[in-house]
Amino acid sequence: MAEEFVPKKKTYVEDIERTLYDIRDEDRSVYKSHSGLTEDIIRDISKRKNDPEWMTEFRLKSLETYNNMPLPTWGPDLSELNMDEIVTYVQPDAKMTGNWQEVPEDIKNTFDRLGIPEAEQKQSLAGVGAQYDSEVVYHSIQEDLVKQGVIYTDMETALWEHGDIVKEYFMTLVPPKDHKFTALHGAVWSGGSFVYVPEGVHVEIPLQSYFRLNAAGAGQFEHTLIIVEKGASLHFIEGCSAPKYNVTNLHAGCVELFVKEGARLRYSTIENWSRNMMNLNTKRAIVEKDGIIEWVSGSFGSHVSCLYPCSILHGENARCEFTGVTFASKGQNLDTGASVIHAAPHTSANINTRTISKAGGAATYRSAVKVTRNAPFAKCSVNCESLMLDSESRSDTLPVMDIEGDEADIGHEAKIGRISDEAIFYLTSRGIDEEEARAMIVRGFVEPIAKELPLEYAVEMNNLVNIELEGTMG
Amino acid sequence: MEKNVFSRIPMRTWRWLGVNEARAPENIDSEIKNKQILVDRETEENLVLTHREAGSYEVQIHLEAGARLNLVLAQLTPSDAAYTCRVRAHVADGAEFSYTVVEAGAHETVTELYVDLAGKEAKADVWGLYLGDGDSRIDMNYIIRQEGRLTDANMQVRGALLGESQKVFRGTLDFLEGSTGSVGRENEEVMLLSPKVRNRSVPIMLSHEADVDGHHAVSVGKMDENKLFYLMSRGLDLAEAQRLVVEASFRPVIDRIGDEALRDEIDTFLMRRLANG
Known part of the structure; x- marks a missing residue:
């Protein structure tokens, strides 16, 4: 007689507690651009931000690229995103300051609740940046780091005070033509952090930038540009959250990391956007000889996420460590992973991820490992494990390995299962x-x-x- | 389907990797040589198909409940041939599809394997081998769809690339909702034997069912130097040692071929290509 099939009991894993993140402030922005994307809107944003002329031109060219590019033909469904309904620039009622007491009360309360200034006061952070909607409202850095030549400021200030450096690096690693949303970013970017660590300087305590989007139906397009010079080191932490609305919000940030010879950069992110957020973020690092990039990436929030930090191992012995966790619950489609391009000899990478999906959530691990002919003796190890907590959910893994030449050692392992x-x-x-x-x-x-x-x-x-x-x- | 697209992966990814579609060779003879195999309920069949000529082949298989098919497919076409082959198998309750495939000939090889484990306790045991040499191109897309409860899929692929050959192997295990208690394993081992080769591996695992156990692994690299050193210390020259290591890697696949004459023919065919490569 056939054995009776008994379905296994399920373990219940609670959702992430979101009360803290979901508290909304009254929208007291002083200016909002019209929704949608037109040349007039871009010119208006550029004028309000007091851009140098080259940046205005850059924005307009990016808009043209955006208009001529199709949506990606892979990944989660983005049809819910209607750019005509997205407000791309929201100027909060606050000026950038280095004094926490000068930040308007309601904005200050929001960041207080998130524990941002507390960490700074406890000196567990060497510098803090806080962005509210489209503009950075607070930035600070420890005095001794300033004396050593470390720059940590908002991108707008950097554009004027360190214009040559910004112009040399800005969107060179992630060009607007990369995909439709980098083109969008190039056109409407606002806010974000600029970090420059001079040769040989070790920033022992992390810097943290926190991005908060309060306005409904708006987009956040912050740009993070970090340059860690030869032999220097830095740990940078990025946090992001938003309250939930019943209209779509969009995040299309861009992160460009330049890790020079023998330098080390750890980039930690906890993304906890609300469940109405389309998170279409692009992050990329280029690592020179003997340099190290370490990514630590937690994806818990947003309605749809496409996030695949890329490491270009450009110099001999350059190294990448990627550690990621993704938790997809009801109403979430989180498409995350990493890519590594081995472009020099003796480069190595280690990718380690975990995903959990539950209550109808979809989690996809997507990756690419490319070994070029210029990268003999490349080594890469990929390990991804997935837990599905119920059968309403989805868990997919889609890794690609592309290896040219015969002097490579590549291993990939993935598991989907239960306890x-x-x-x-x-x-x-x-x-x-x-x-x-x-x-x-x-x-x-x-x-x-x-x-x-x-x-x-x-x-x-x-x-x-x-x-x-x-x-x-x- | 777009022109010349022979096969697709079930879930698309970045276009720049060029793995979303497999395209049929431009000079392919499009007349399809079709074969249909039906294995009746609770019966077993052993079948060997040897493709020695260029062209387009298609094999459709239906395994009724409790049926078992051991299919060996050897592709030994001439080295200038263009070849496509599509194998589709439907596997009912308790049936088992055991498949051994050798892709060793042709200048351009494009194949698709699509197995539907539709029934409860349906099983697929797939062992593949490929050898690329000269400037040959090999493009494979294997998909096992696990639909029934307690299904079991095993996909084991071994390959070696010489000369300026290029290869793409896509292997998908797809656990559908309702495939409770199913297991799936996929493993590809690739040996890179020349600095001019290009290897692309795409091990995909899709799951819409929580109570499953799926594993996939890929290992790509040069020949194990310790093994080579050992063999050379026993008096073999480098070429002989390399041949022996490749042969050992292929052995689990070749040993599944029951027909001794065919096994010897494949051995000779492979060794000749390895020696020339």
């Missing part, structure tokens, strides 16, 4: 009760990633894996 009964049996046989055993295993699943996160974010992620346990995972 094994053997693991539970082992732990319970050691005196641990079943519920705790399951919790341990789920925490263990994300632990390799959690340990790489800044402390406050690791705590947040542990809260995320707050489990009411019954039955097996899966």
Whole structure:
């Protein structure tokens, strides 16, 4: 007689607590551009931002590129995005300041709730930047770093005070022609951070920029440009969140990281956008000889995400470490991953990701590893693991490896699965009760990633894996 | 379908990688040599197909409940041939499709394998081997769709690239909703034997079912130097040692071929190409 099929019980994993992020402020912006994208709107934004002439031209050329480019033919469905309804520039009722007390009360309260100034006061951050809608409202940096020549400021200030450097690097690594949303970014970018670490300087404590989008139906297009000179090092943390609205918001930021010879940059991100956000962000690093780029990336929020930080290992012995976690729940389609281009000899990369999907959420791991003929002795190891907590959800992995030449060593491993009964049996046989055993295993699943996160974010992620346990995972 | 597109991956990705579609060779003879195989309920068949001529082939397979098919397909076309082959198999409850494929000939090879594990406890055991040499192009797209409960898919592929050859292998395990308790394993091992080769590997795993166990792994690299060193220390020259290492890698696939004469023919065919490569 055929064995009776008994479906396995499910483990319940709570959603991430969003109350803190979902508190909205009254919209008290002093100016909003018209929704949509026209040359007049771009000229108006440029004028209001007091752009140098070359930047106005750059914006207009990017707009032309945007208008001539199709939407991507792969990835999540973007048909919900109607650019005619997106307000691309929202100027908050606040001027950029280096004094926290001068920040308007409601904006200050928002960042206070998110714990941004607290971390600075505790000196666990060496500098803080806070962007509200389209403009940076606060930027500070420790005095001793300034004395060592470190620059940490908003992009608009950098454009005027360090114009030569900005012009040399701005959108050279991620050109507007890269794809439709980088072209959009080139046209409407506003805010973001500029960091310059001079040769040999080690910034021991992290810098953090936090991006908050408060206005409904708006877009945020901050530009982050970081240059870490020869032998220098930096840890940069980026956080982002927004309250939830019933209209679509758009985030199309751009991050360009230049890691020079022997330099080291750790770029940590916790993305916690609201569930009405289309997060179409582009991040790229170029790493020169003996340089190291370390990405730590947590994707928890947004309705749709397309995020694949790219590392171009351009100099001999350049190295990349990518650690990522993605948690997709109801109404979310999070398409995340990484790409690495080995373009010099003896370059190496290590990609390690975990994804969890539940309650109808879709999580996709997408990656590309390219080894060019100029990169003999390249080494790359990719490991991605996925947990699906119910069958309403989706979990897909789509890695591509493209290797030219014969002197490469490339390994890829992926798993989709549930908690094994053997693991539970082992732990319970050691005196641990079943519920705790399951919790341990789920925490263990994300632990390799959690340990790489800044402390406050690791705590947040542990809260995320707050489990009411019954039955097996899966 | 767009002109010349022979096969697609189930989920698209970046265009710059050039792996979304496999295109048929331009000079292909488009007249399709078709074969249909039906294996009746609770019966077993062993079948060998040897494709020695250029052209377009199609094999349609239907396995009824409890049926079992051991299919060996050897593609040994001349080195200037253009070749496409599409194999589609429908596997019902408790049926098993065991497939061994050798892609060793042709200047341009484009193939698709599409297996639908439609029934409960349906099983697919796929072992593939490819060898690229000269300036040959090999393009493969294997998809196993796991639809029934407790299905079992195994995809094992071994390959070696010599000369200026290029190859794309896409392997997809697709766990559909309702494929509860299913397992899937996919593994590709590629040996790169010349500085001018290009290898693209695309191991895809799609899941719409939580209670499944899926693994995929790809390993791409040069020949293990320790193995070579050992063999050379036993008196073999470099070329002989390399041939032996490739042969060892291919052995699990070749050993599945029951027909001794064909096995020997494939061995000779491969070794000759390796020696010339």
